[in-house]
Amino acid sequence: MSTFRFVRGSVSPTDHLGSLRDQACGGYVSFEGWVRNHNDGHQVQRLEYEAYENLGVKEGERIIDEALERFQIEHAVCVHALGDLALGDMAVWVGVSSHHRDAAFGACRYIIDEVKHRVPIWKKEHYTDGDSGWVNCEACASAATRSPPASVSGG
Amino acid sequence: MSTFRFVRGSVSPTDHLGSLRDQACGGYVSFEGWVRNHNDGHQVQRLEYEAYENLGVKEGERIIDEALERFQIEHAVCVHALGDLALGDMAVWVGVSSHHRDAAFGACRYIIDEVKHRVPIWKKEHYTDGDSGWVNCEACASAATRSPPASVSGG
């Protein structure tokens, strides 16, 4: 089973703990990302996640492999939600087990940081005022511009 | 309800999540200590935990209060098992929720480190070879010495 998985709707870590349980391991660290009711001063009502799944799973597995190589851990798994999520739902979960806790803390932190930066997942926030928007999308509202993105004009 | 609790037997985090759930929080970090099958070259079969509970709960709550003060977190709870535990059982659990994940990672790490050093809990390991011993107990087998501990003779 892949070490990085997408699921529809809120993540249930218990569905994925099997690959982490190990009687040689004394420490387990997890991170859960919950849908919160505010972001950047906006009141959030619900979220939508969309991913480029084929590349996302590959990149997610690469991140897990890097963590296994850099830290003295035994097992690591990351699961990310897709589709509609309500407040309090679990958008992402990272679980790491190891012999000692140092390594588990370091690896868990590494994985969530890298996943947030590298895996092609997009989040659309729906606000209580009826507005909505893709996070990190600089000018989605004003779609009329013809100027290409910086990386394109530069390349 | 206290932010530091003892329970008999393996910890079940789901019994204690109530005080951490918060729709203002986007990040949750947890640590679980599992009973592992080896320690210091010995094959462990099972464990026993014993605590000085009155002082333990006070010291545990002080640690949680310190974490709430030092880190930008919203909620934190720690639960420690007492009595007989089998391999794979959960000996201790720390859960922290916060607006941002930085603070949750820092606080979770702080709490488990301090709990292990400061809360009066003792662990007796039972080994597969039939031997057993209190961890950190330097000379429990040779109980005949009359010399007082260093801290006493020094004091």
Next chain:
Amino acid sequence: MKTIRIEYFAALREHTGLSSEEIATDAQTVDQLYAELDGRHEFPALGQLKVAVNDEFGDWQSGLADGDLVVFIPPVAGG
């Protein structure tokens, strides 16, 4: 002429109204393909786009072959 398949996600999917399309093009590189598509769709400014070719990250100078799958990747926001 080669046939290139493009998949759109998130803001680009909503802007174009397309999950994917196939076009016949003379574009030699990803960069040229983007310019051609931008002329047709007038893509919004989304910050630093990345690009993937055949489900692996590529660069804007990557050459294109008949049957390639290309995805333009806006800044991500997982977790």
Next chain:
Amino acid sequence: MKTIRIEYFAALREHTGLSSEEIATDAQTVDQLYAELDGRHEFPALGQLKVAVNDEFGDWQSGLADGDLVVFIPPVAGG
């Protein structure tokens, strides 16, 4: 003479065979109390002991009052 209650945990409980005991003593400090009990129980060497008086950490020079509860705390091993 005052009456002091002592509780024992872990290795000290097993060594003394007692969960607690009450003694009448002239000991003025925790340190003196420990020496008196050590004479009776021949405590094992357990490394740096700490001490608690009435469910709070104390020090070895703490004075004792009638009815105090004293606990000697071997090195801990939680988690």
